Each structure stands twice: as C-alpha cells, then as structure tokens.
Amino acid sequence: MRFRLSSPNLTGRPDAELYGMLRGGRSDSERAFKELYRRYASRIHAYCYKILDNREDAEDVFQETFVRLYLGAREHREMTNLTGYIFRIARNLSLNRIRDHDDLESLEGVEIPIHADRSLEDGELLDLIAGAVELLDLEFREAFVLREYENMSYEQIAEVVGSSVANAKSRVFRARRKIRKLLEPNIKELD
Amino acid sequence: MTYEHLLHDFIDGTLDYQGEIALFSELRANDNLRRELKLLMLMQKSAAHDVGAYMPAADSQEAIFRRLGFSAGPATPPATGYGWRNMFIGRYMDGLVGALVGTLVTLLVMFGTGHPAANDGGNEIASASHAIIPASPVHHDTLFLHDVTAQGNGNAMGNGAAAMVAGRNQAPTAPGLHRPEQRMMHGNGMGDGEMPRRTVSDRTGTSHEIGTQAPAGAMISYTAPRHVAISPAAGTISEAISTAEPMPAISLPRSEETADDLLPFSTEYHAVASRNFITPPAGLEVGSSGLLRDRELAGFYHLGNGGRIGIATGEETFYQRFNELLPTGDIVRHEQSPALLWGGVAFRQSIGTISALEPFVGGVIGATRLGPMGRISLGAAYGITTDISLTAGGEMSALAYRFGGSWYLSPKYGFTYGLSLRF
Structure with a gap:
C-alpha cells in the first residue's frame, strides 16, 4: 500500500x-x-x-x-x-x-485632482495618495515604495538601490515631501 | 534638525525619547505639523491598502512555474482562504495517514502477540477433539476443555464419555481460544461392579481424579445420563447421575474485553482544522511552524461513567486584530497571526452510545504566551476495538489576550479528528 x-x-x-x-x-x-x-x-x-x-x-x-x-x-x-x-x-x-521604452508616456504636468468643494472619504484620500506616488520621479518613487509598501529598512533600501543609507533616507524624505506638496490642496481635509 | 525631520523619524520608529518629547510638545501647538503627521500616517495606510491590489494573477504564477517545469499550484497552501477539501486532503493528510498507520501497527502488534481482543471471535474450534472452550474474560483466564479419558477397572465410563476439565491458563499465548459451542457428550453408562477409579484429563495431558479439586476456573459441566461434572459450587470434579434428558452443555457467554478490564488511561492525537471567525487579510505572514502545529496531544485519566480528565498540548494559529492609540490621538490597527504553543487541562464526557459510536462533549482550558485559551468540542468516538477508537467532531476555540489595557478575543471554529488509544 x-x-x-x-x-x-x-x-x-x-x-x-x-x-x-x-x-x-x-x-x-x-x-x-x-x-x-x-x-x-x-x-x-x-x-x-x-x-x-x-x-x-x-x-x-x-x-x-x-x-x-x-x-x-x-x-x-x-x-x-x-x-x-x-x-x-x-x-x-x-x-x-x-x-x-524612452517613449513611455511622461507624467509631467499630470496633477492630482483637487476636491476643495467637498469633504473626501477616507478611501478617496488613500487613492489620491496612491496616485501621487505614481507622479514621483523614479528614484523617489522607488525609495518610497520600498519603504512604505515593502516595509524595508533604510539599510535594505540602500542595498537594493545601491546607495548610502543617508541617501536612501533622503530619498524617502523627499518623496514624502513631494507627495505632501502634490496633495496640498486637499490637505485641509485632514483637519 | 527640524520638526519635519523629527516627524519622519517618528513615523519610521527611529525617534528617541528626547525627540518625542520635543515633537509632541510642538504637535500640541502646531496645526500644520499635526496635519503633516496625519498625512504621513495616511501614506502608510495607503500603501498597506494599495498593496492588496497588486496580488499577482494566477496566470502569472502558472507562466512562471511552467517556464521552470514545475507543476501548477503552490507547495504550501496559504494560511487562509483554503477550502475544506484542501484542509483535509492536503494540509492534514499526514494526520490522517498517521492515524491509519498507528491503527494498523497496533492491530499487527495485537495479532502478533495473540492479544485477546484480536483473537476474540477470530478462532472457532481448534480441533474437533476440543470441546467447549468458553471464551472467558480472556486476559484473565483461558479455559481449556478436552475429551474425557475414562480409566479404571470395570465399567467406568463408556466409550466416548467425555468430561470437561477447565484449566486456568495465565499465558495469553496459549493456542486455541474458542467460541463457546454446544457439544453433547454422551456416556454409555456405567456397569455394575466396583466403582472404578476415574480420571479425566485436560488438554495438557494432566489427569484429574474424580472427586479431587478441579483446576481453578473450572465452571462448566455437560450433561448425560451418567457423566462427569465439574461443580462450580464445590469446585470439585464429581460424578453425577442424571435422569434428565441430555441437555446442551452450558455455553458461557462470549467474553469481551471491556473497558473495565483496561487501565484508566488513554492518549489521544488530534489534527485540528480550524478557521478564524474573522478572515485574516491575504498575505498576512503566519507565525513559526512547530511540530505540533495544528495538532493536539492529550493524555487522559478515566474517571468512570464516561468522564475523563487530563492534560493536553498543541499549537495553533490565532488571528489577532487590535488597535493601538498613539500619543497623537490616532489609532493604528495591528494584525498578526502568530502560531502559539498552548498547554492546559482537558476534559471529556461521553453522552451515551449509539452502536459503536460514543458521542462526547469535551474541552480544554489552557494558556499561551499571549493569554488564556479555551476550546469546546462536540463529537463522537468510533471504537475500532475496545482500546482503539477514532474521534471526530466540531470545535470552537478562542484566545483571549490583552493589549493597551483592553481585552481582545480571537475566536475560531473548525473540525478535529484523531486517534485515541486506551491502555
């Protein structure tokens, strides 16, 4: 058997x-x-x-x-x-x-929609943030994705992107700042 | 370092105590900073929310496996979301096979050593010359019965007269355990003259003289107009005359090893197939896997009247979802599925029998490193033999744990099945 x-x-x-x-x-x-x-x-x-x-x-x-x-x-x-x-x-x-693919569609000029006239639902805000991530330059987008999506430490990010830890940290910092800038018109929703 | 940097360090979990004090102090007074903190937290939430949308399609998985020459399908079923079919055929196949192999090995050992439970009913009559051998409580005594040898002067017993001599045999390996069988023993009568010295012999060839003490355990007689009998009352081999018509020999009831003949201990091995009441999110890492993962091992002491109590141990995964209140007033939700080793007190109560099925209710009260756990189960045991049974049933279990001053409960439900061995 x-x-x-x-x-x-x-x-x-x-x-x-x-x-x-x-x-x-x-x-x-x-x-x-x-x-x-x-x-x-x-x-x-x-x-x-x-x-x-x-x-x-x-x-x-x-x-x-x-x-x-x-x-x-x-x-x-x-x-x-x-x-x-x-x-x-x-x-x-x-x-x-x-x-x-140098002919990839450029995202320059693409902007986050502004919803100044009404309150945003939680889900909408999250979608806006996800959309803002896609507008980041590659080096910042990548660092942000590795940090927030993949929960990597700055040491791990540095290893993946081939940079120093300080540089990795700086990229993430600037990515967050850029997202905040993109979302500025909607930020008052957070009050 | 600016407050913005402190904020990012706080979000990254690298801010030291002094920095936290400075940051929280500023947060109380700075609306913009609070807004930014909320935004940073939303970014994290957005990532967690978004990542679920990027699960690879089944097509992609198949394409990769195909390119590498692998079969389709994951090697390890996911921790959640599996169907009942996979639950039993895949994930718990080793538990089922283990139970089956354990049963087979036990049966083989029993047959190999002539365990009475195995022989019971297995043999009929060893030979025609052996008369009634009642199957006594077999692990105590085995009674042997033999043709009578009539000896002596004159007309002792006629041809074919037989007696039953029952002997006690302590050795369970003695051949020939037989069902009780009716057998008529006829004597040809006794002639006139001097009473002969009569003996009967048992199976071992030992002669027993009429009127002497019968071997212990002798308790049966057969009838004939003239016959040799073994008196159960006096315990002696005697001769008696009966005018009654020959009657069938007394057949003792077929003996069976009963639960009362066993030691009051048993051990059980169970596989547990359970699901959380709240389905964990896909991709949530499951904790470490151990030897007892989704298994339960228990030892019981039988109290009588179908009750038993003992100790049990096992390992199960409990999905935990709890909230943490941050100093900022925000609430962070934590989710995890640790595999927890548990141990505790187990109890069970049988609630009657239905044929070979013995329904029961049972439970465990135990502890894990995160908090107390409990289980209640309702099922039935199917007795393969007196000392081996298969059990199956439904169960509900829950882990209680404390975080941030609040108690949480992780309830589960499922199915459990396994093997029980009685000693």
Whole structure:
C-alpha cells in the first residue's frame, strides 16, 4: 500500500535555507521555489507595478524576476540577503525596461485632482495618495515604495538601490515631501 | 534638525525619547505639523491598502512555474482562504495517514502477540477433539476443555464419555481460544461392579481424579445420563447421575474485553482544522511552524461513567486584530497571526452510545504566551476495538489576550479528528 504524504511544511524555514534547496533535487527545489514565491510574489508584483506603471511591462518583469531567481540559484550563488537580492533583480529588470521604452508616456504636468468643494472619504484620500506616488520621479518613487509598501529598512533600501543609507533616507524624505506638496490642496481635509 | 525631520523619524520608529518629547510638545501647538503627521500616517495606510491590489494573477504564477517545469499550484497552501477539501486532503493528510498507520501497527502488534481482543471471535474450534472452550474474560483466564479419558477397572465410563476439565491458563499465548459451542457428550453408562477409579484429563495431558479439586476456573459441566461434572459450587470434579434428558452443555457467554478490564488511561492525537471567525487579510505572514502545529496531544485519566480528565498540548494559529492609540490621538490597527504553543487541562464526557459510536462533549482550558485559551468540542468516538477508537467532531476555540489595557478575543471554529488509544 502506498501513501502519498503531503509535503513537509516549509513555512518556517529561513530564506537562505530555501534558497539553498533550490540547488537540490527537483522535488526539493520545486517546493522551495514555491514557498519563496508565496513569500515574495505580492511584494515583487507591487514593486513592479509601482515602478513601471505599465501592466504589461510589470507582468513581464515580475515573471522574469522569479525565473532569474531560480536560475541564479542553480548557478550556486551564495545568499545572505534574499530580500535585497530579489528586489535588485526586479529593479535591474525594471530599469532596463524603462530604458528600452524612452517613449513611455511622461507624467509631467499630470496633477492630482483637487476636491476643495467637498469633504473626501477616507478611501478617496488613500487613492489620491496612491496616485501621487505614481507622479514621483523614479528614484523617489522607488525609495518610497520600498519603504512604505515593502516595509524595508533604510539599510535594505540602500542595498537594493545601491546607495548610502543617508541617501536612501533622503530619498524617502523627499518623496514624502513631494507627495505632501502634490496633495496640498486637499490637505485641509485632514483637519 | 527640524520638526519635519523629527516627524519622519517618528513615523519610521527611529525617534528617541528626547525627540518625542520635543515633537509632541510642538504637535500640541502646531496645526500644520499635526496635519503633516496625519498625512504621513495616511501614506502608510495607503500603501498597506494599495498593496492588496497588486496580488499577482494566477496566470502569472502558472507562466512562471511552467517556464521552470514545475507543476501548477503552490507547495504550501496559504494560511487562509483554503477550502475544506484542501484542509483535509492536503494540509492534514499526514494526520490522517498517521492515524491509519498507528491503527494498523497496533492491530499487527495485537495479532502478533495473540492479544485477546484480536483473537476474540477470530478462532472457532481448534480441533474437533476440543470441546467447549468458553471464551472467558480472556486476559484473565483461558479455559481449556478436552475429551474425557475414562480409566479404571470395570465399567467406568463408556466409550466416548467425555468430561470437561477447565484449566486456568495465565499465558495469553496459549493456542486455541474458542467460541463457546454446544457439544453433547454422551456416556454409555456405567456397569455394575466396583466403582472404578476415574480420571479425566485436560488438554495438557494432566489427569484429574474424580472427586479431587478441579483446576481453578473450572465452571462448566455437560450433561448425560451418567457423566462427569465439574461443580462450580464445590469446585470439585464429581460424578453425577442424571435422569434428565441430555441437555446442551452450558455455553458461557462470549467474553469481551471491556473497558473495565483496561487501565484508566488513554492518549489521544488530534489534527485540528480550524478557521478564524474573522478572515485574516491575504498575505498576512503566519507565525513559526512547530511540530505540533495544528495538532493536539492529550493524555487522559478515566474517571468512570464516561468522564475523563487530563492534560493536553498543541499549537495553533490565532488571528489577532487590535488597535493601538498613539500619543497623537490616532489609532493604528495591528494584525498578526502568530502560531502559539498552548498547554492546559482537558476534559471529556461521553453522552451515551449509539452502536459503536460514543458521542462526547469535551474541552480544554489552557494558556499561551499571549493569554488564556479555551476550546469546546462536540463529537463522537468510533471504537475500532475496545482500546482503539477514532474521534471526530466540531470545535470552537478562542484566545483571549490583552493589549493597551483592553481585552481582545480571537475566536475560531473548525473540525478535529484523531486517534485515541486506551491502555
């Protein structure tokens, strides 16, 4: 009699161990990859969408990021910070995609709608903020997304974007200030 | 450093105590600064609100897996939102297989060692020469019954006369446990003359003289016009004459190992498939996984009358959602799903029996590192044997915890099933 046992639960395993399993046998590597996918898919997906602001490109980069993660592991790379590593893959792919599309629609001149005549609902305000994020320059938008969407520390952000910690902190600070400026006409709603 | 910088540090959680004092002091007097604080908090809220809209589509996942030659579907079911089917077939398959394997191993051990519960009803008559062997309370004594050997001078007992000698056998490995069976033993009568010295022999070949003490446990007789009997009252092997028509031998009731014959201890292993009353948001990280994750191990002492009490331990995930009041007057909502190891007192009360099913109500009162927890369950145990049963039932559990001076409750409901072993 044969029983098909369910896979051992990998949810408690650290990233580095799962990454190491990617170099193992097919069954182990598949399970480890799927667990890593479960952990990072929504984060990478959000990052790609926020950075590229183009659905098709974001999907391509998102998929390519995970494929490269797996293939990179098969080449016996050592790993100490998987979060930084996978975001760097996504970032590099995103920047390449942006460079390939110089004809991307410019957001210059796009402004946040003003609702001075009425009170905004909470959801509307949140949508306005999300819209303002998309108007930020790439370097600020990226830092803001990593900080607020991905809950990264400034050290992690610095590692992903390849800057100093102070520079990462400055980018986030300026991103927030820029968003506030964009939303200024609506800020009185916060009183 | 400006107040704006202090504000950002506060939002980042890096502001020191002195900075907080300075900032809060300024916040009380500065409308613009308060407005900016609210905006920064809204930015964080917006990100949390927005990130849910960026869940990757199933198509994307399949495309990636396909490119890498993997099967579709995640290796680990998500912590929330899974269906009942996955709950039992996937996530808890190991629990079911464990229960099944445990049952099989136990049964094999029982058969291998001649455990009476396994043999009970399994054998019929070892050979035709063996007469009635009542299945006694088997783990106590085994009674053997044999053909009579008539000896002595003159007409002792006729051909084929038989007696039953019951012997006590302490060894459970002795072969031949039999169902009670009626068997007529006929004697040919006794002739005139000197009373012969009569003996009967038991299965081991030991002879027992009429009139002597019967082996302990001998308690049955058979009838015939002339016969050898074992008197249950006197405990001696005797000879009696009956004018009555031959009667069937007395068949003792088929014995069974009853719960009363067992030690008053049992152990149970349960898998728990439960869901929170409030569905956690997708993507919420689940706490660490342990050996007992979604499992429960319990040991019981049986009080009698279907009641039992014991200790239990396990690990479960409880979804927590609670609010924190910031010094600014804003409220921040926290959400987490830690896997908590718990331990406590367990109790159960059977509420009658329906065939082999024994409905019960039970519960656990225990503690976790975050606060007390409790569980009530309603289910039934199905007895495979006297000492092995499968249990299943519905359950409700809750974790109570305290944060910021307020008590919160994390209720769950679900299904539990497992294996119970009685000693």
